[in-house]
Amino acid sequence: MTSLSLAVIGALPASSSDEAIDTPIGSAAISTGNTVVISGTQTQTSSDGPGDSAPRPGSPPSPASPVHEFDFDTCLDDWNSSRGCFRAVVDEEPSSPGADSPAAPVITIDDLAQFAPDPVASEGEPDNVGVAGMPTNFIAAASVHTRSGTLFGAPLSVRFTPVGYEFVHGDGTSATSSTGGQTWSALGQSPFTPTSTSHVYSERGTYQAHVTVRYAAEVDLGGGWFPVAGDLTVPGPAREIRIFEAHTALVAFTCAQRPSAPGC
Structure with a gap:
């Protein structure tokens, strides 16, 4: 003015x-x-000064200045119109530690198969021998198992806990249990009495029995244990079970007293 x-x-x-x-x-x-x-x-009102920012009445609006990369020489030559030389700075949120590092791979139950516990062999009581028509008591001595190693280039520990058992009897039947069973003595029971893991063979013969143990898994990468989805099944080796027929006879003496008596 x-x-x-x-x-x-x-x-x-x-x-x-x-x-x-x-x-x-x-x-x-x-x-x-x-x-x-x-x-x-x-x-x-002067229209020639650099401070004139208001357009004249009736004059067409000025086109918006394009936003381009900063170039100092260009800005000097076109100082009044190159508003794009001055870009707004947007504050970025601070990145969390490790944000730029690659995401850790997801660990699956199949990845842990290399750390699997050793197979467990079942035992048929008494001494892998039974009597047709009478219970044979099966036992599987599986327990919590921990191993350490390396997975995807990183050290870790794996802990397996047995959560289920499948007893395969070898005669076409099988049974599942949440425990590995106990001996008659530990249960306080007499021999040839039923238990939660016993099986009755109907005929004499030799059978190949085994147990498959199902494990839940946890891993520790250095920050504590966390579970892995799914279960790992580990089949055990076959165990030969011999089943005999029992015949009763009325005798006057025991086998200790007369070893040649019938049935001795």
Whole structure:
């Protein structure tokens, strides 16, 4: 904005001393005898200065300045219009530790097969021998098992806990249990009495029995144990079970007293 001041000082003819003087708006006329002083101020808006940011009425809007990569020389040559030289800075949230590192692979139950516990052999009581028509008691001595090693290039520990057993009897039948069973003595029972893991063979013969143990798994990568989905099954080796027929006979003496007695 520019202000202009105008002052005109002149002498009036003597005959005009009583005439009215017309002055423009914004000016003042002062008469002192034969001299008139006219002063005024005019305000106008400049459109040439660098500070002119408002468009003139009726003028078309200026196109938006393109955003481009900062180039110092270009900005100097086109200082007034290259607003794209000054880019807004967006504050980024601080990255969490390890955010740029690759994600750890997901560990599956199949990945842990290399750490599997050794197979467990079942035992048929008594001494892997039974009597047809009478219970044979099966036992599997599986327990919690921990191993350490390396997986995907990182050290870890694996802990297996038995959670289920499948006893395969070798005669076409099988039975599942949540425990590996106990001996008759540990249960406080007499031989050839039923247990939760016993089986009755209907015929004499030799059978190949085995047990498959099902394990739940946990891993520790250095920050504590966490479970892995699924179960790992480990089949045990076959165990030969011999089943005999029992015949009763009325005898007068025991086998200790007469070893040659029937049935001795």
